[in-house]
Amino acid sequence: MVMDLTPSSSVKLSDGHFMPVLGLGTYAPETVPKSKALEATKVAIDIGYRHIDAAYMYQNEEEMGQAIREKIAGGTVKRKDIFYTSKLWCTFLRPDLVGPALERSLKKLQLDYVDLYLIHMPVALKPGEELLPMDASGNVILETVDLLGTWEALEKCKDAGLTKSIGVSNFNHKQLEMILNKPGLKYKPVCNQVECHPYLNQSKLLDFCKSKDIVLVAYSALGSHRDPRWVAQDSPHLLQDPVLAAIAKKHNRTTGQVALRYQLQRGVVVLAKSFNEKRIKENFQIFDFKLTPEDMKAIDGMNRNFRYSVMEFAIGHPYYPFSEEY
């Protein structure tokens, strides 16, 4: 894989579709105007990004759709050139809510299909309009939904042509196994999108996924958005790490580029969020240098099983994914 990596490199998914190895992340804190997501996505498509990661929960699907449609109308890309991911939020995990949730995303996007639809988290919340429904004491209202039923509903979305591929996010290996062992399984999850960076390199989950032909997609690969809503503000700053800095200096690159390249060389599809043109470009310049085996080993050595997003609201749910080692 390392030798052949180019800006148009993709990985073949277990269902035969292809996923570009670098994707644009689009989550931003609520205080960031949604117009920034629109502009960044258009800039990214101009630069050459073909994989865009979004979600119903990010509340940016109107802007994502607009950016993609404008770039199609302007002749920069065709719909088939873009790989667009959306995600089923936790309040829609009941099987009867899955199809309508995807249809709602498509309506916001004004697109006919998404390329990939993921279960955003294995934890169900009380259905309704609130993203995080709360009781009178301010506790998020959890509920238990049989994820195998949710998965069957995703399979139906694929059969109906609403999405090309289906997968999961934030699943641990036992939860992946549960889906893989489902009686009558029609489609395997093509990927598991999880937090993954040098401080949480997910080596065991990666080995597991590789053994099952499931692509691991890395989020927060640059050390996360650090949105105070989700991330403790005293978390370490990944891109300031001296090990990454030394490797970056040696290659005349930035620590961000090294952190992204690291994932590509270990067979991980990587997401990079930026709404800043200079950094969107910088993050795309990772196909013209190579980390040595020694660099890779040194970065592997940075692992400290440190998670930026612990998803506190879901702690206590029987399917809370991060109590397992991997």
Ligand code: NAP
């Ligand atoms: P990230 O990609 O780790 O990093 C984003 C932060 O780094 C932003 O603050 C960005 O700021 C900055 N940045 C970007 N490029 C940089 C560079 N070259 N040098 C220095 N700083 C740089 O962020 P993330 O949002 O946590 O993860 C990426 C994407 O993964 C998300 O946007 C979302 O699509 C997805 N995600 C999924 C889940 C899930 O549960 N499935 C959870 C979290 C994230 P600027 O914008 O100012 O450049």
